[in-house]
Amino acid sequence: MTEQILLTTTVGSFPKPPYLAEARRKHARKQIDAGEFRDLERRATEEWIRRQEEIGVDILVDGEMYRGDMVAYFADQMDGFAIPGLVRSYGNRYYPKPAVVAPVGRRGPITVEWWSYAQSLTALPVKGMLTGPYTIAEWSFNEHYPTRRELVLELARAIHDEAVDLERAGARYIQIDEPAIHTRPDADFDLAVEAMEIVTQGLKAYTISHVCYGDVPRIYPAMLRLAVDQLDLALKNEEYALLETFKSPKFTKDIGLGVLDAHSHRTETPEEVVDGIRRTLKVIPLPQVYVTPDCGLKTRTIDETVAKLTSMVEGARRVRKELSR
Amino acid sequence: MKTTVVGSYPKIPDPPAPGRWRTSVEKLQRGEITAEDMRRVEEEVTADVLAEMDRAGIDIVTDGQIRWEDGQTYFTRGLGGFSINGLQRYFDTNVYFRQPIAVGETRWRAPISIADYTFAAARSRRPVKPVVSGPFTLAVLSRDEFYGNQDQFVMALASSLNQELRALAAAGAPVIQVDEPGLLTHRDRFPLFRRAMDALWDGVTAERALYTYFGDVDGLYPAILDLPVDILGLDFVAGAQNWDVLRKAKFTKQLGLGIVDARNTRMETPEAVEAACRRAAEFVPADHLHVGPSAGLEFLPRKVAQRKLEVLAAGARRFREGAA
Numbered sequence: 001m002t003e004q005i006l007l008t009t010t011v012g013s014f015p016k017p018p019y020l021a022e023a024r025r026k027h028a029r030k031q032i033d034a035g036e037f038r039d040l041e042r043r044a045t046e047e048w049i050r051r052q053e054e055i056g057v058d059i060l061v062d063g064e065m066y067r068g069d070m071v072a073y074f075a076d077q078m079d080g081f082a083i084p085g086l087v088r089s090y091g092n093r094y095y096p097k098p099a100v101v102a103p104v105g106r107r108g109p110i111t112v113e114w115w116s117y118a119q120s121l122t123a124l125p126v127k128g129m130l131t132g133p134y135t136i137a138e139w140s141f142n143e144h145y146p147t148r149r150e151l152v153l154e155l156a157r158a159i160h161d162e163a164v165d166l167e168r169a170g171a172r173y174i175q176i177d178e179p180a181i182h183t184r185p186d187a188d189f190d191l192a193v194e195a196m197e198i199v200t201q202g203l204k205a206y207t208i209s210h211v212c213y214g215d216v217p218r219i220y221p222a223m224l225r226l227a228v229d230q231l232d233l234a235l236k237n238e239e240y241a242l243l244e245t246f247k248s249p250k251f252t253k254d255i256g257l258g259v260l261d262a263h264s265h266r267t268e269t270p271e272e273v274v275d276g277i278r279r280t281l282k283v284i285p286l287p288q289v290y291v292t293p294d295c296g297l298k299t300r301t302i303d304e305t306v307a308k309l310t311s312m313v314e315g316a317r318r319v320r321k322e323l324s325r
Numbered sequence: 326m327k328t329t330v331v332g333s334y335p336k337i338p339d340p341p342a343p344g345r346w347r348t349s350v351e352k353l354q355r356g357e358i359t360a361e362d363m364r365r366v367e368e369e370v371t372a373d374v375l376a377e378m379d380r381a382g383i384d385i386v387t388d389g390q391i392r393w394e395d396g397q398t399y400f401t402r403g404l405g406g407f408s409i410n411g412l413q414r415y416f417d418t419n420v421y422f423r424q425p426i427a428v429g430e431t432r433w434r435a436p437i438s439i440a441d442y443t444f445a446a447a448r449s450r451r452p453v454k455p456v457v458s459g460p461f462t463l464a465v466l467s468r469d470e471f472y473g474n475q476d477q478f479v480m481a482l483a484s485s486l487n488q489e490l491r492a493l494a495a496a497g498a499p500v501i502q503v504d505e506p507g508l509l510t511h512r513d514r515f516p517l518f519r520r521a522m523d524a525l526w527d528g529v530t531a532e533r534a535l536y537t538y539f540g541d542v543d544g545l546y547p548a549i550l551d552l553p554v555d556i557l558g559l560d561f562v563a564g565a566q567n568w569d570v571l572r573k574a575k576f577t578k579q580l581g582l583g584i585v586d587a588r589n590t591r592m593e594t595p596e597a598v599e600a601a602c603r604r605a606a607e608f609v610p611a612d613h614l615h616v617g618p619s620a621g622l623e624f625l626p627r628k629v630a631q632r633k634l635e636v637l638a639a640g641a642r643r644f645r646e647g648a649a
Contacts, residue, residue: 084590085339085626090412090421091394092350094337097419097626099590139419143591183417214414 005323006277006291006316007058009256011210011232012129012175013070013296014063015305020044024068041066042117049121051306056313059173059290060126062118064298070131070177071139072096078158080104080144099141100151106158109165116169125173128166132178132209133159133199134192139180149191156198167205175208176200176228182214189222197227208232208256212295217245224252232256234294237263240276243283251284258294259315260308265300267307273315286323291316326602326614327384328641330634331536331558331583332456332504333396333621334374334389339628346370346391367392368444375449377631382638385454385500388445390621395422396458396504397466403437404485406430406471413466416506416539418588418624425467431481433488439496446497454534455498460486460521461514462507476517483524490529500532502558506620509540509564515548522552534558536581538620541566547574555579561601562586562619571608580609583619585637590629598640599647611648616641 016024020040027037048063067073075081075098082101086094111128119126133155137148145151163174176199181192200207210232211223223231235242235258246255259276260268273291280289291312297305337344349366352358374389393399395415401407406429412421442455460482464475472478486503493501503525508518526533536558542549543566549557558581559567584601585593598616605614616637622630 084629086337086344087626088336088623089419090423092347094344094347141590143589180419183414183419 005286006289006320008291008313008316009057009059009127009173010052010061010309011256011258011262011293011296012061012064012127012177013067013298014048014061014065015298015300015302016065017044017047017302020065045114045118046121049118049126052309053122053124055306055309056317057309058124060118060122060124061129062114062126064129064296066114069095071136072098074110074131074136075140077107077110078104079107081140084141097139097141100137100144102144104144104151104154104158106161110162112162112165112169115166115171119170126171127173127175127208128163128171128205130159130162130166130174130176130199132176132181133195135178135180138183148188152191152195153198156195160199160201163199163203163205167203172205173208174200174203174205175210175232177210178226179210179212179214181209181211181223182216182219185215185218185222189219193222193225193227200227206230210256210295216242220245221249224249228253230254230256230290232258232290232292234258234262235280236268236276236294237261240279243279246283251288254288254290255280255284256290256292257284259291260293260297260312262293262295262297263299265304267304268311270311270314270318273312274318277315277319281319326611326616326641326645328382328638329385329454329581329615329617330378330383330387331538331581331587331618331621332387332390332502333393333623334378334387334391335623335625335627335630336370336389336391337627339626371441371445372448375445375451375453378634379449379451381631381634382642383634384451385615386445386449386451387454387456387502388441390456390623392441395420397422397425397463400437400458400486400489401425401463401467403435404482405432405434407467410468415466416510420624422466425463427467427469427471427478429471431478431485433485436492437489439492442493442498443496452499454500454502455493456502456504457486457489457493459503459505459507459535460525461511461518462505465507465511475514479517479521480524483521487525487527487529490525490531494529494531498531500534500556501529502534502536502556503554504536504538506536506538506540508545509537509542512544515545519548519552522554526553532556534581534615536583538563538583538587540564541570543570546570550574550577556581556615558615558617559583560619563588564619568604576608579613579615580605582614582616584616585618585633587618587620587622587633588624590625592629592632593636593640595636595639595643598637599643602641602644603647606644606648611644616644 044065207228208230378386533554534556535554538560541564556579
């Protein structure tokens, strides 16, 4: 049973290969047709499935080869959204911020086809990957709903339907990303909790929420109220400082333990990963710990990503071996 | 009454128009153009923005802060004693800035924004209002590794920036705006804030505007009226509560009435702007009103920002005609 402890996974996104980045540009300029473009997205997805298998990751992702922005991807496929233009995030980074201009809702399944394709390529479980209602609302303009609350709850019902469809298609793991959840920790964390209850209600799949960027201690222990099995968090980029926070009160959920800094070029060594897991096991019991990068890896190169994940898997294996002795 | 803006403006047009500023930054990073070329692009974009505000009918304009990477970097880079670090979220927005770290003594060495101000003033038919990031907010958003004491850090920034305000006034700025949204997230530090404002505005001969946004001034009012400023700019969108707060005591300053939502694409109507002006005119003389957006407009796509300014000006016209 030692293989069942310290399962390894990733947060969702992987870098797009250069041929796909090029194809995306051409597709935007209508220089290649949709079928050809789609074939390249499928090819890149299959490559990432194979890489994860070769590295030895336990719970796979499709790598999000077909997504641009994590909010715009959902907004594009749902009713009620428009993209009024680009807004600046920082430096010269701009993104297409969606605007809610009418009642929001699903036209049909959003992620199921890609999930099914990825799952068809492997015997290992592939996670369903959703952006959470609070984050979609927070990172969109709201022209339609009188209050943020109404928008968040309507989105929660739509994302719930998507989660149900993923589960029906066979997904055993469903992740709901909420990187914006601590934007207004005092004013409406209760709303974020209420929304997550709607999203995961009645699901039998194992549920995960990824939270990153921002003041996690501010929302602890309130975040333990989120209706998911696992909270996936960035520990490595602050050298496990969060473990102090998680000592008291106790961390009662499973943790997706971020052991790789997603925004540094340097490859962590397996020893660093071992050390991080050991330190964590002093605070959080072994059966609750899953091993993962801090965040999506799409801003790394493919080589950096493979090297980092190889260290992660090797580090987790070493700790498993120690514990089985 | 006057129409005005709070500061920033989108740097690039909406697609498919080419975002010249954005592509130039990329070229600069790749070494394909020089810093001098980049400066020319920024000047051209600034001139476009000034013309756009003029066409929209804004009475007192800004240069749109086209040259600002963000509100913190622009000034702390010019002051001594800071290094510029990693990305941080700007209040409750989805905008990020590079966090300044105080690593040495903060000192005003040379003018930071004067050349930009004089450029804009020379290119604009309308009066240009320079904007300076306030010492308190700069301290709140920075990390202090030098002073070890927030009071000292804030006061050092205040006396440094006092030099900048004096230089702006000497360069001919008729009015100077200082932005202090950080006050609203640290209300308990108002005594320190008051001392910082005294030091900051000391000997500054231009008209003085202090702007807060992203919230209301509940708990700070009416004490905030004692600050040595002429115009108090408030956010009546995120801080809709300000309508009630201001009833608690007679409002004795000119009012920056931030009523057009700078953080949502939902479009106001001229009628709504007019109604807000009327409502404000119940407790502030109409000629003491500076009606504008709730914050800088760079949270919006360019066309939406432009349209909001047109609606603002149309609403103000209706109010003036109705009042006459």
